[in-house]
Amino acid sequence: MSRVPSLSRDDAVSVHQQPLWDRIEAERKMPTANIFRSLANAPVLLDAFLSYANAMRDSSLLSPKLRELAILSVGHATDSEYEIAHHQSHGRKAGLTDEQLAAVADGTSTELFNDAERAVIALARESTVNVNVSDESWAAAAKHLDDQQMVELTLTIAWYNSGVRVMGLLGIELEDSYRK
Incomplete structure (x- = not known):
């Protein structure tokens, strides 16, 4: 069992977090994977996490x-x-x-x-x-x-x-x- 809540769009505490959920839903498989739902407890770091992961996947010369x-x-x-x-x-x-x-x-x-x-x-x-x-x-x-x-x-x-x-x-x- 996860040690932190698995959050969803409905759990976003401010309107400023809605763009992060828009991003997750646009860039990742639905339903949202548990790792992203857990990391959503730290939204600024999740946003950076997604950027790094996307760069690794989409901008690498490694096959x-x-x-x-x-x-x-x-x-x-x-x-x-x-x-x-x-x-x-x-x-x-x-x-x-x-x-x-x-x-x-x-x-x-x-x-x-x-x-x-x-x-x-x-x-x-x-x-x-x-x-x-x-x-x-x-x-x-x-x-x-x-x-x-x-x-x-x-x-x-x-x-x-x-x-x-x-x-x-x-x-x-x-x-x-x-x-x-």
């Missing part, structure tokens, strides 16, 4: 497939049911097969991925589990990505590590529509 592989690797390394459930559909849209999604989950079938994909998965897992990464893991990914993409990959991995910790601290539950 959507590599981004989703990194995010799902973080989700599996932290056993975040919420992150995994929300990003499997994004992974499919980015071109990941169900077989690849299963392989990210259990760390097997590496032949399903090319060298760049394997390097991104390994870097995301190592960073998530160990925080610091080896020069070898960094170099394996950097062999396929330029400096801008490596920074974007780094920020993606760190952002989604932050997200799983926010969800864990706030006790944000997975929506029923995502449960199997």
Whole structure:
């Protein structure tokens, strides 16, 4: 159970918060995901959170497939049911097969991925589990990505590590529509 109220548009305490709800409803799936409903308790920070997340998704040179592989690797390394459930559909849209999604989950079938994909998965897992990464893991990914993409990959991995910790601290539950 969430440790803070899951707010909705009806809970907005001032008319100044209505544009934030307009933004959430325009930019995100409906019904509103629990993470946004919880973060709405801090509306100014939620607004900035949305801007950062949108920039990461819409303004990055990192391919959507590599981004989703990194995010799902973080989700599996932290056993975040919420992150995994929300990003499997994004992974499919980015071109990941169900077989690849299963392989990210259990760390097997590496032949399903090319060298760049394997390097991104390994870097995301190592960073998530160990925080610091080896020069070898960094170099394996950097062999396929330029400096801008490596920074974007780094920020993606760190952002989604932050997200799983926010969800864990706030006790944000997975929506029923995502449960199997």
